Amino acid sequence: MNRMKDMTKVLLLIMVSLMLMIGCTRDTEGSVTIADQYGLAYAPLQIAKLQQLIEKRVPDAQVNWVQMANTAAIREAMVSGRVDVGFGAIPPFLIGWDHGMDWKIATGLSRSPLGLVTLDPELQSLRDFSAEDRIALPQPGSIQHMLLSMAAEEQLGSADALDTRIITLSHPDGVSALLSGSIQAHFTSPPYLFTELEQPGAHMLVSGTEAFGEPFSFIVGYASRACYDSKQKLYRACIEAVQEAVTFIEEHPGEAAQLLSQVYEMDQELILKYLTAEGMVYDTQVLGIRKFSEFMHSRGYIEEEPRSLEELFWD
Amino acid sequence: MGLDRRRRMSIIITRAGWILSTLLVWQLIVSTRRVSPLILPSLQAIGSSFWSSLITGDLVRYAGVSISLVLAGGLIGTLLAAVLAVAAYQSKFLAGGIDTLTAVAHPLPGIALLPLVILWSGTGITSVLVIIVHSVIWPMTINLRSGFSSVHQRYIDVGRNYGFSRLGIMLHIMIPASWSYMLAGLRIAWARSWRAVISAEMIFGVMGASGGLGWYIFQRRVFMDTAGMYAGIAVLIMIGLVIEDHLFRLLEHKTISRWGGRQ
Amino acid sequence: MSDTLVSMKGLDFSYRTPDGSIRVLDQVDLNVERGEFTCILGRSGCGKSTLLRILAGFEQHSGGSLLIDGTPLTAPSMERIMIFQEFDQLLPWKSVRENLLFPLRKRFPDESAAQLHERSEQALALTGLSQAAGLYPRQLSGGMKQRAALARALALEPKLLLMDEPFASLDLKTRDSLQQLLLRLWRESAATMLFVTHDIQEAILLSDRLYIMDEREQGRLTCYENPLRRPRSHSMEGFKSFALRIARAFD
Numbered sequence: 001m002n003r004m005k006d007m008t009k010v011l012l013l014i015m016v017s018l019m020l021m022i023g024c025t026r027d028t029e030g031s032v033t034i035a036d037q038y039g040l041a042y043a044p045l046q047i048a049k050l051q052q053l054i055e056k057r058v059p060d061a062q063v064n065w066v067q068m069a070n071t072a073a074i075r076e077a078m079v080s081g082r083v084d085v086g087f088g089a090i091p092p093f094l095i096g097w098d099h100g101m102d103w104k105i106a107t108g109l110s111r112s113p114l115g116l117v118t119l120d121p122e123l124q125s126l127r128d129f130s131a132e133d134r135i136a137l138p139q140p141g142s143i144q145h146m147l148l149s150m151a152a153e154e155q156l157g158s159a160d161a162l163d164t165r166i167i168t169l170s171h172p173d174g175v176s177a178l179l180s181g182s183i184q185a186h187f188t189s190p191p192y193l194f195t196e197l198e199q200p201g202a203h204m205l206v207s208g209t210e211a212f213g214e215p216f217s218f219i220v221g222y223a224s225r226a227c228y229d230s231k232q233k234l235y236r237a238c239i240e241a242v243q244e245a246v247t248f249i250e251e252h253p254g255e256a257a258q259l260l261s262q263v264y265e266m267d268q269e270l271i272l273k274y275l276t277a278e279g280m281v282y283d284t285q286v287l288g289i290r291k292f293s294e295f296m297h298s299r300g301y302i303e304e305e306p307r308s309l310e311e312l313f314w315d
Numbered sequence: 316m317g318l319d320r321r322r323r324m325s326i327i328i329t330r331a332g333w334i335l336s337t338l339l340v341w342q343l344i345v346s347t348r349r350v351s352p353l354i355l356p357s358l359q360a361i362g363s364s365f366w367s368s369l370i371t372g373d374l375v376r377y378a379g380v381s382i383s384l385v386l387a388g389g390l391i392g393t394l395l396a397a398v399l400a401v402a403a404y405q406s407k408f409l410a411g412g413i414d415t416l417t418a419v420a421h422p423l424p425g426i427a428l429l430p431l432v433i434l435w436s437g438t439g440i441t442s443v444l445v446i447i448v449h450s451v452i453w454p455m456t457i458n459l460r461s462g463f464s465s466v467h468q469r470y471i472d473v474g475r476n477y478g479f480s481r482l483g484i485m486l487h488i489m490i491p492a493s494w495s496y497m498l499a500g501l502r503i504a505w506a507r508s509w510r511a512v513i514s515a516e517m518i519f520g521v522m523g524a525s526g527g528l529g530w531y532i533f534q535r536r537v538f539m540d541t542a543g544m545y546a547g548i549a550v551l552i553m554i555g556l557v558i559e560d561h562l563f564r565l566l567e568h569k570t571i572s573r574w575g576g577r578q
Numbered sequence: 579m580s581d582t583l584v585s586m587k588g589l590d591f592s593y594r595t596p597d598g599s600i601r602v603l604d605q606v607d608l609n610v611e612r613g614e615f616t617c618i619l620g621r622s623g624c625g626k627s628t629l630l631r632i633l634a635g636f637e638q639h640s641g642g643s644l645l646i647d648g649t650p651l652t653a654p655s656m657e658r659i660m661i662f663q664e665f666d667q668l669l670p671w672k673s674v675r676e677n678l679l680f681p682l683r684k685r686f687p688d689e690s691a692a693q694l695h696e697r698s699e700q701a702l703a704l705t706g707l708s709q710a711a712g713l714y715p716r717q718l719s720g721g722m723k724q725r726a727a728l729a730r731a732l733a734l735e736p737k738l739l740l741m742d743e744p745f746a747s748l749d750l751k752t753r754d755s756l757q758q759l760l761l762r763l764w765r766e767s768a769a770t771m772l773f774v775t776h777d778i779q780e781a782i783l784l785s786d787r788l789y790i791m792d793e794r795e796q797g798r799l800t801c802y803e804n805p806l807r808r809p810r811s812h813s814m815e816g817f818k819s820f821a822l823r824i825a826r827a828f829d
């Protein structure tokens with residue numbers, strides 16, 4: 001009987017502390033937490049951070065930048081209220097939206113060359129993959145996965161024709177796996193894409209634009225309702241800061257490359273080359289969301305299709 | 316026998332008590348509606364996700380893949396560990412090398428080796444096996460070696476008296492006599508390799524037929540099926556409990572408790 | 579013309595330790611006649627166990643000659659089975675029956691399972707352990723464990739049984755009954771017994787021939803013929819006086 005009593009006490013204690021913790025996760029109005037990921041497509045955010053473009057607009061603001069490994073982690077952090085604004089591709093956003101996450105797109109950030117790279121001269125099209133060949137990409141449901149599915153549907157007749165060959169690897173692991181020959185193809189983005197394409201014999205089996213058929217945003221920014229409703233000033237500041245950074249890179253690529261070379265620990269010349277590479281466009285316009293949601297809905301990756309763009313955009 | 320059954324019943328009751336109470340607290344928190352179901356889905360949602368994956372056979376298949384990987388890797392790792400331990404026992408010179416190797420490799424988490432493993436053995440089953448073998452071989456080597464050194468000279472003399480060769484003494488005397496150490500090693504090896512296989516599957520899962528439980532959970536996660544994710548984790552926990560509370564205890568009951576404490 | 583099973587002449591033995599070697603046996607002579615019951619009596623630490631271990635083939639002597647049945651001893655063999663003082667000599671992970679069967683399979687590789695089973699059951703019956711065949715060693719008393727060790731040894735039909743104070747850790751009553759059991763088994767088998775003890779009474783009760791080992795002279799053995807007729811008892815005529823003679827020599 002005593003044990004029962006002890007157990008009840010412990011459980012009550014756990015419950016109360018959990019409730020308190022949950023109550024405390026919402027942070028204060030004067031601060032904003034922004035989550036991004038690694039890669040050149042996020043370059044404007046690095047500029048905004050280095051040049052304190054948000055602090056410039058809201059001087060007493062506390063801006064927290066966090067870098068996360070993938071969009072799933074950002075999504076989870078936003079659901080639990082630890083992140084206000086997150087950056088990533090459109091498909092993971094639609095998956096979250098479909099599952100009832102209260103978030104919308106705040107801004108576009110970049111378009112970027114993407115592609116399925118191979119070093120194998122035998123592989124010239126998607127048709128050439130044998131059952132043993134492995135294709136690496138960051139995760140199922142990612143933009144890389146959706147683009148591959150679109151290309152597979154177009155060229156092989158079925159969206160999931162290549163799914164059994166997919167393995168998930170982070171971009172850097174994917175690069176070393178491709179170079180060591182343990183995978184045959186890698187669907188990736190800059191700077192990894194450029195690194196791979198510089199290898200002798202490297203060629204692209206399908207590019208993002210070929211797969212999608214029209215220009216599309218690679219990275220966009222999403223904001224939670226909590227942030228949009230109760231931190232209007234900071235929310236606006238973030239969007240304006242992104243816009244300013246995007247303009248800065250487009251107008252002063254050399255200066256931007258100098259700033260970024262510290263962040264990415266890469267040679268300044270190389271960064272400049274990558275920043276100005278064909279297809280690398282920093283732009284707050286959001287492109288391609290209709291096509292993504294139609295495709296994902298028709299292939300069952302999302303259950304509901306957005307009826308209007310208002311459901312997906314804050315402004 | 317009766318005592319042991321009673322002890323096992325009491326373990327089951329204690330476990331069930333705590334688990335049920337935790338579920339109760341869970342459901343209470345869910346019912347306050349202060350937490351998004353994307354963080355804490357209701358038990359009904361988890362239950363129905365669990366049930367639907369169970370009847371389609373998905374969960375069993377995924378769990379089966381992980382378990383068979385651990386079994387295969389565990390077997391290979393144990394055999395290799397036996398080879399190392401025997402070699403170290405037979406030769407002082409080799410013992411030095413094996414000592415050093417163990418000291419270097421044992422503290423390395425399998426996941427830390429992942430980038431290297433990808434380079435050497437690719438991203439298939441082999442790599443997962445390499446990581447499991449790594450998590451099994453070192454604790455097993457360490458335990459086997461302490462087991463061997465704990466075997467009393469008298470048992471070895473008995474074996475020699477019956478005309479057994481060095482190998483025969485190994486098989487018929489040393490290994491059974493150090494069984495309690497082996498069992499302890501197996502417990503550690505199981506815990507480490509189960510963790511390793513789940514994490515490895517999450518880091519380089521394979522779509523399609525050959526994914527394991529880690530992959531199942533990861534897949535639910537990237538598609539934001541939180542209830543499915545918890546269902547996968549629940550299976551993970553159940554397997555852990557069954558193996559630790561029942562399989563290992565049963566093994567211990569059938570062997571060490573029957574033979575009596577230290578040999 | 580007697581029939582000598584063990585013929586040991588000028589045997590030397592040293593233990594090598596990190597601090598140098600310790601001479602335990604120096605120029606030791608010993609004869610064991612076939613079928614006889616020979617006892618070695620000596621204080622603890624004088625080298626009795628060492629001598630038996632050499633005879634079992636567990637240790638290599640450094641000098642002198644040691645012949646078994648006229649051939650030099652080289653390795654352990656099931657012809658010479660050792661029984662230890664310590665109770666933990668049965669393999670704890672095997673039942674009593676399995677403890678017997680396991681060396682029997684190796685000793686008589688051509689026999690069928692049924693024949694081997696027959697052998698083990700017989701040995702167990704002789705030692706009064708039929709009921710305990712299925713038990714594990716930890717479930718046995720000390721006396722039963724030594725009986726089982728005896729059964730296991732005799733089932734192998736060795737030429738020579740090497741016993742290293744097998745009853746020294748038993749209570750008096752159990753020891754008495756095991757001594758009687760051992761004598762009975764000896765009479766019924768063809769085995770030659772070499773029995774080490776530090777107990778004068780035990781040596782006199784059991785032996786045909788008795789050696790006293792001298793610790794001051796590195797294991798030098800002195801031989802005494804046992805004049806007592808069998809069956810013997812502690813109260814029989816001549817027992818006390820022989821015991822007194824041995825005791826004097828022993829000091």
Ligand SMILES: Nc1ncnc2c1ncn2[C@@H]1O[C@H](COP(=O)(O)OP(=O)(O)O)[C@@H](O)[C@H]1O
Nearest residue numbers: 593595600602621622623624625626627628629
């Ligand atoms: N493995 C060993 N290494 C070194 N010295 C030993 C070893 N075993 C026994 N001795 C020594 O040899 C002597 C004889 O030992 P032992 O034959 O066991 O005597 P006993 O059986 O008569 O008591 C003792 O002094 C003992 O300390």
Ligand SMILES: [Mg+2]
Nearest residue numbers: 623626627742
């Ligand atoms: Mg001794």
